[in-house]
Amino acid sequence: MMENGKAVILIVDDKPANILVLESLLGSPDRTLISANSGSEALKKALEEEVDLIILDVQMPDIDGFEVAQLLKQKKRTRDIPIIFATAESKEHSFVMQGYSEGAIDYLFKPLDPDIARAKVAVLLKLQMQQKELREKNISLQNAALLINNSADIIGIIDAESFMIEEINPAFQVILGFSPQEAINKSLFYFLQPEDESRVKEMLDARKDRLSFETYTLCKDQTWKWLHWNIVVSKEKWFVNTRDITEQKFAEKRKQEQERAEQSLKQHKLITEVTIQAQEKERTELGRELHDNINQILATVRMYLKMSATNPSKQEELIARSADNLDHAIEEIRKLSKSLVAPSLGDMGLLVALKELAEEINIAGDLKVSVITEITESIKIDKNMEVMLYRIAQEQLNNVRKYASATHAVISLSMDRRHLSFSIADDGIGFDTTQKAKGIGLKNISSRVDFYSGDLSINSEPGKGCELEISIPLH
Template sequence: MLLNKKVNILIVDDKAGNLLVLEQLLSMPGRGFIRAANGREALKVVLNKEVDLIILDVQMPGMDGFEVAQMIKTNKRTRDVPIIFVSAEKTERQFVMKGYEEGGIDYLYKPLDPEITKVKVDVLLQLYLQKKELTEKNKYLEKYALLINNSADLICILSADGLKFEELNNAVTEVLGYTINEMKGTSLLYYIPEEDRLKVQKLCKENKEKFSFETRVYNKSRGIKWLNWNIVNKNRWWFANARDITDIKEVEEIKNYLATVVKQSNEAIYLHNPDGRIISWNDGAERIYGFSEAEALNMKIWNIVPEYLLAETQEVVNHIFEGAEIQSLQTKRITKRGKIIDVLFSASVMVDANNNLKSIAITEIDITEQKQADEKIKQLNTDLQKNLLQLKEKEEQVQTIFRNAPDAVILIDEDGKIVNWNPKAESIFGWTSDEIMGSFLHETIIPKRFRAAHENGLKHFLKTGEGQVLNKPVELPALRKDNTEFTAGISISPTIVKGKYYFIGFISDITYRKEAESEIKQKNELLENAVTQLNQVNKELESFSYSVSHDLRAPLRALSGFSQILEEEFTNLMNDEARRLLSKIQHNAQRMGTLIDDLLAFSKLGKKEVQKSLVNMEEMIIEILADIESNACHLSAITVNQLPAAYADPSLLRQVLTNLISNAIKYSSKAVSPKIIIGAFDENNECIYYVQDNGVGFSMEYANKLFGVFQRLHSNEEFEGTGVGLAIVQRIVTKHGGHIWAKGEQGAGATFYFTLPRS
């Protein structure tokens, strides 16, 4: 309580002696004193500290006591603090009335009377603290009143003897519709149905200190509300809190109803836990599978899944536990008697309030008979078409369907008159619905040359039930309002409504499609002709290359032979210049032979089929290096990194590697320390093989010439060659489905890269 708390007394006097006297006079346990020598110090104290009483000298230099009091009383926080003015008894009496006007509670006159001073201070402190405590209690009471009156629950006090309402909060109007005055003084029993009154009366007699119960209560409109009551019984008074649980009860009722529906459903509805153990089994499941509830609760779902579907079903269950919801999945199950049946399977996962996995809820419908009833399905389809036409009588529904159709939808009767025409038909043909409704189809959208055939076809169908263009997609010329024709894709289906035939036509403008098809056809023909011509040219080119190479051998052999005879028979008759020229002839004849050999090899590649197998690249490189070193000496330091196996034609791949390695040795032969690296790496899911040297290199501006036949970047005097080798390499790599390229720098070496498909 506030009366027992420590109190603070502020003493304001410009004389230190007076401050000390007052403090000694009023000092006692539970009191604290704060001194202020002038008005400004006093104002600082009251603004920063809690003060319970102020003893204020009237006459002070600067700001007098009245001015200080006036400023204290204007502050909302300090205006209720009691002030006792201290004044000279004789000389300052004229200020008494002014002190009261400025908010003073009482006066002390100097010289101070100790007893009177103590009594006045004690009384004023006690009155102030009592007032302060009462104010605090009123604040709490106001908060409690706000809390009670704004509670959504009905809070009330009832006499336990008659159960009459003594007090109620505002929630009674929201919950039951009555005002507080309407219910005050009335008995709770008046509002409770007869079957609940005995229960409440029994609780009254038991006289428990705390208890809870639920009852139905009539509201003002005589509707039923369910209330949950929590009672504290004190001296035969019930302090009650009643919560409206009507919605909860309705949900419970719905749940109970649904549980009954599930239990009695003809569909198999059951639950199983994450391990597959069945934890719920309804009558429908028992009827479909033959297992009783007692039997099923000792089973797992795998007992009703055919063995060949166990893995597939496990995958489905895993997807459901991951959050997937299965709707109408067709699958198979096995009954107690071992019969395989078709079911329509739906499932979803069930979680608790904390989103923890509990079980899977499964609904299965036996569709075995349904799947066997093909004729019933056909009948249903026929009925569906009839129902679609019957929607004609419901204008708004028909218009909605017609408006949203992507094709022109036209409905004609058995007389050939148009009875419905959708917006897409307006767009395609140009006639509005108002313009064309009731017109004969053959007089509007059918070109004149086909109109007689249309009329005869309609008459033939009505007589025999047969129609050449019905129930299948056809392409026919159609006529627009502006008399322009276009190719239309048409599908027409007849149906009978109330004994009369109607024809539904779905029509689309396929002009652009037909034009595109025609253009594609023409391009395909041109492409086929071009391929044929290209193949013919390739064959002729290969034949020409082979013939030229073969025919050149005879004169070349003669040239070589005669030059050899000259060397052997007449060398003594020749001077040095003649012998030099003869040597030149022999060397060029030999070079021409090599060139012809390369040209023949290049031409034969077009005919050779690629016979692929797995090739150990590292072993092949070792064999190639051994062959090269046995034929010619070189100074190159060759490094072979780890190479993955390749899927290729071994003989052709050997040609590629031999050529690339020989070139690297040749073009790095003039380097001070020739180095060659052979390796591979993965990039963009491809294995890339490479041969790198530090030889003469090449400028990248000539890179496009590297793989052309007879294309060389160096003279024959610098490095011998025919200019066919890299062309052969490129052709082999291309025939394997790979590609080859090179990077180089003049004077800094070159690297040749190629790829091969992995399989």
Template structure:
């Protein structure tokens, strides 16, 4: 969570008395007040310090407030600092507009009203703090996203009922050879053999917070791979981490096979501890030395070493315990019946418990210490990533709440800006030049556009908190209602063909919004064609319904398709087609809340088709 630092206000005025008055009015324990008597001093402080708000006198010698503001707005470090202009006289509308163009957010006229000054400063400082907090949260989200996408493990979200993939990271391409977009078309059953389907269904019904299991799956190349799944259950979602353990499984099979080979080998392979006690004895040792395993485990290795070479064998044991390996040493041994036999002796230290092994052949042991360390490290990283996923979910919820409150806070200054512009137009419209009238219209138009953006942001935020009220809804009826609400002149110009559409289990209000956004988009982007045409139709499969809305509009390059469903992402300028870039983000969020998915196909100059799926049940 972002913690605001001490607020810093810069006051720039050529009169010390004015600075002293403002400083005494605005100074609190949570604020730091800086001041400058000239524009140059103010610029230096703004560039050297972290400033949250600037109070800037307009009438100053050498460099006036407008010039200072212009320089501040051309610098990347200072361009976002809010500026309040202070003037001792009523200035004309042209200079007011000039101030706004140079980056001013408000004006104060001397003599200053203390309550008004405090109120404006408090509002702007609060908005500046909220802006910093939003930037901080965006950086955190980007960091979490980078961690998830750079993980070697598959990480994502699966719908618990249908077991369909809803989100996956980039590791899916390395492990399964599917693209992220391709895998979202499938469910978990598709990757598994039919014999495993019933097991997966039982797991999907299992309660609790965590599930761990291993399964083998088919990749896109129809290769078999083993995955270890760690599932965190959150409501109707599985937040999963899947690790490729194919090599580990192979190694386990190899180790098991080798253990069987060693146990059944005709060569004598046995293990002793540092005191010489025999702790392992294979079939080959039974055949060569004549002792059964039960007998051998009660013996020491000195029982099979002739007395004449025991001093030599003792020295050899010390070397082995210090870590020296012995390979194919010709020596003598004695069996159960007192017969000397010639052997090739190989020995190596197995572990820190100082066990050694003797064999009539050379033996190579697998050192898995580094592998175990790596596995523990991966387990820790996996746990960290799971924690990050949970934190990311929490941060998303906080960000939705934050966006909602910021949007509300923006409305007041926006209404004031539009209201003042309206007053100027009504009271002084006849006195304004054409150029001033143009600037005033620009202010009003941009204020209105900002209002639309705020409304769209509020709608998007509400979706995160709204409970979905699903009922069986007649989709054809909704589509016809939306088309009937379109202006008749626009409707008559477009040739809109609607096929029979299957009903679906959805929230009526939310899907009215989906169809309004998609149909208005189709009408808008096909409006420049001589004969605009729109076709709405559907397809059904066993488990889901796919709805399509096709137009013959301007289309776009598919290279930019992924941007369409992000907030404020647009592929056409406002001069070509009006819009805020929030409508499709709302559509995607609604469809995701209904456990469906949406995609787009388009050709530049030919047209666009939006498609989305919904589960039948």
């Protein structure tokens, strides 16, 4: 069949007049007629063109029709082309049988009967077209079978009512270890876990014509594999294509673990960096406190002691003043030490420590701090987390006292089964959170919260105070 869809008929005769007669009888829009004036030319055209039917004159000078037919049947390309012999020779039985033995399908006897000639050609062309279509379908089926049998994916057919496997390719054995014979006539769910069976049956309730799902499936050798199923539902059958995605799953898991490790390393680096910055800040503040406060008190004591040595009349008074200043210095050192270590956390817990912190600030008088909580002192929180929250309270209240110009601050603490919530709110001057960059204090707080995979938010506007909110998951 030519590309334009027309049947190709090759007319072979050494007499041009006979060719013209056949062309006039057989010509139609759905046919292409080509001709040859000799047996040699006929062989050449049959090999070059895709011919559907040959009308072959028996008596030709170079090679007669029988020899041409014999040669055509020897070639793979031309052996299946039907041949009609056209002859004016004897109709004797032996002559006709010789033609059939050389591969003829039928005869046209000269002079030609137009109706018989047209009918025979039409019938033979129809049969040839049907045979050619069958051959093409067989080739397609063979190719499809090769693709299915050599596919790395499981391909099969399952009854949509009984879920019985009707057909399955060899990949089923390669992937799961069960041979096709072991699989056929067994339910698909024989090879799946009960939870997968329930999940698939729930999907069926949606009445979709396509299903897609993953299963973690036990193989015949007791190993486990991840499978991705694609199913097309048609005419009460499931057409299944299943891929082994075990390596892909493991690769994704390794990637996620690597990303978590990289994130953890990055987080620890950040925590280390912020911790070092916080330590430097604490050292700086400690140095300033020792220099500006305690050092000045001790310098005053030294001055009084020197004066007492040269002023005997005031010696007792100066020594008394020195003792008072030494007591003051000791108290300041005690306060400074307590700001660096929270002794209440060891025995009495976070709630007591926060209340003591609030009381100490309240004594100073510049800021009134309240502690609000529904948590009782009997409820225990992880000790490291308690210290972390106490340090955050110290840091934030220190920021409030220095920068917020606030008169009141409230520490709130609550907890449910999943989260611990902690907040510090003040009524100070506030700030624009979109403009003000985080200082070392807030970075230190953020790093502490990140360590526990918590969430930190700061809500503030100019003139409306500030609220620091923390939520930490409880595992």
